[in-house]
Amino acid sequence: MGEDMRGMRVIEEWSPIIVMVTSNIAMGSVNALVKKALDGGVNHMVVGAYRMAISAFILAPFAYVLERKTRPELSFRLMFDHFISGLLGASLMQFFFLLGLSYTSATVSCALVSMLPAITFALALLFRTENVKNLKTKAGVLKVIGTLICISGGLFLTFYKGPQISNPHSHEATLHHNHDQEKTKNWLLGCLFLFIGTTLLSLWMLFQGTLNIKYPCKYSSTCLMSIFAAFQCALLSLYKGRDVQDWIIHDKFVILVIIYAGVVGQAMSTVAVAWGIKKVGAVFASTFAPVTLIAATLFDFLILHTPLYLGSILGSVVAVMGLYVFLWGKKKETEASSTTMSPPMDNENQTINNNNHNDSRSPV
Template sequence: MGEDMRGVGVAAKWPPVIVMVISQVAMGSVNALVKKALDVGVNHMIIGAYRMAISSFILVPIAYILERHQNFQRKIIPKITLRLMVDHFISGLLGASLMQFFYLLGLSYTSATVSCALVSLMPAITFAFAFIFRTEKVQNLKTQAGMLKVMGTLICISGALFLTFYKGPHISNSHSHIESLPHNNNNNKTKNWLLGCLYLTIGTLLLSLWMLFQGTLSVKYPCNFSSTCLMSVFAVFQCALLSLYKSRDVKDWVIDDKFVIGVIVYAGVIGQAMSTVATMWAIKKLGAVFVSAIMPISLFSATLFDFLLLHTPLYLGSVIGSIVTIMGLYVFLWGKKKETEASRMNNEDQNSNNDKDSTRSPPV
């Protein structure tokens, strides 16, 4: 009987794992295809605005069915106050519009491989922010789990720095159409590469700040789907305003290229709406640590799409830097796993002691 129950428990983990793997492969393809669309010359924030608008359109019925309809009788949906609206406006600014402004700008200067590698820094960066904001206690860093998390963070940062400042030789014969243009000399390419890595890093920093902010917002408004929908709606208008940085011509919003239209729809449905739903569901089933461990699959997916479909060159620095970053991420997650296990054991010991105290006979 026990073995049957364990078998059921293991089998129950496979669906969210499969969903997350498919989601991360799709995310790698989204980054590669968006990079191709950016190379056409489309305003990156117009792509961002359309992407968030499609995400909002998809999430509205999902939020209604899964939250409003099912939880209506239990009355657990908090009322939308002015403070909650402001919080969701900030959430959209950090996690969608400003993040996409820098991230897509960085993607236009680099490649999908580099963008996914730098996003893999997010768990370590979030930990560093948690330490700065004192949500991570100093004494916790003295434990084995704490030291592993610090070591993983440093390895991740080292990989990102290597990836940024060492491009290295080609390790493939493919070449991108951008690099074949005569005006793209080596100095300009190096400058654009460094700028792109800087923009991607800023985008990842904003995403990490959003995760910390979202942690407090989810306590005040524990409705993941409608919260994401509200954030997306605000992000649409924010992206539209940020698009003025590059162009103020209304004609730029009319996109005739069928490939770009397809990429925007694909990015909005798969890369934004469905990816958010899949990630939230997987975190609920498996936990954030396990889900974070699956996310680097998007890096390998982006590399594969970059090389095979878009013919983007592979650089030695990108490969080495990505491998070092992933190694650092798994060292960090190893420390996080040990911390979670230690916390669970302490809670079990405390509950056991409380049970003993409650059953102890009173003194006569």
């Protein structure tokens, strides 16, 4: 019985980590593929709108079958909350993120997303969802250090390219291709758009933490968010052009990318992240962003055959080190909270019991 309980505790402790790692790996592959599709000139918000519509279509049956008996009644406030959730976590986030992705690269976009823990942590302190007093403890210091290391890894990967360590035969062609691309792209503007998109994603994660309490149905909530976001993306697509032909996609690769992004990158990943936030909180869930960075780098290299540079390897290693330091701090925080709450009670009860025992044995 004890072993079964211990096994259940281990599963409960590690399942959020496994889910968050898996979802971030999926997001890394999605970013790399979407970048490839955007290079073909497709309207980035058309991709976003189709992606949201596919997500809603996939999740609707799950929401109906699995949550029809437990789903709270939808009020106007809850509908408005899901509208805001769609703006922060989908339409506006994708507007800036995909625009920045089209100006930069999948690796750079994911490198800036690796700043998500720091931004979420700072916003959590600003909105007082994270206790400032905890920063003075050893666990708090480790969390801050881990966050700073994550940022350093992302910035290092972004601004230090280093020598090429793979695909030596395609190096010359790649350099020529990159030289032509750099003439048409505003790199700094792209990084700014990516930063805005990451900040919106941080706000969504914090907002999702409160929405999970009001509406604890992950499939229905993500489905509603996707429906609102699909219409929002369609309106935002007017920014780039109003040609109906933009919505007619003939390229089979782009169609497959949109389907993959809708099913894996939006429906499955958003449900997983929402579940992870409910289990471990927004700040802890955001620390897995560097996994997206590593996945995008490896996916670019192994599947899309883009060159791999020393800066990508070193930056990824530093980001993972930061993630482990943060997890170490989070573990210390959990141990400290459990130690301060349960053992003193046990000691106090033991003292009372001992006193009672002594009193019963002493003469009257």
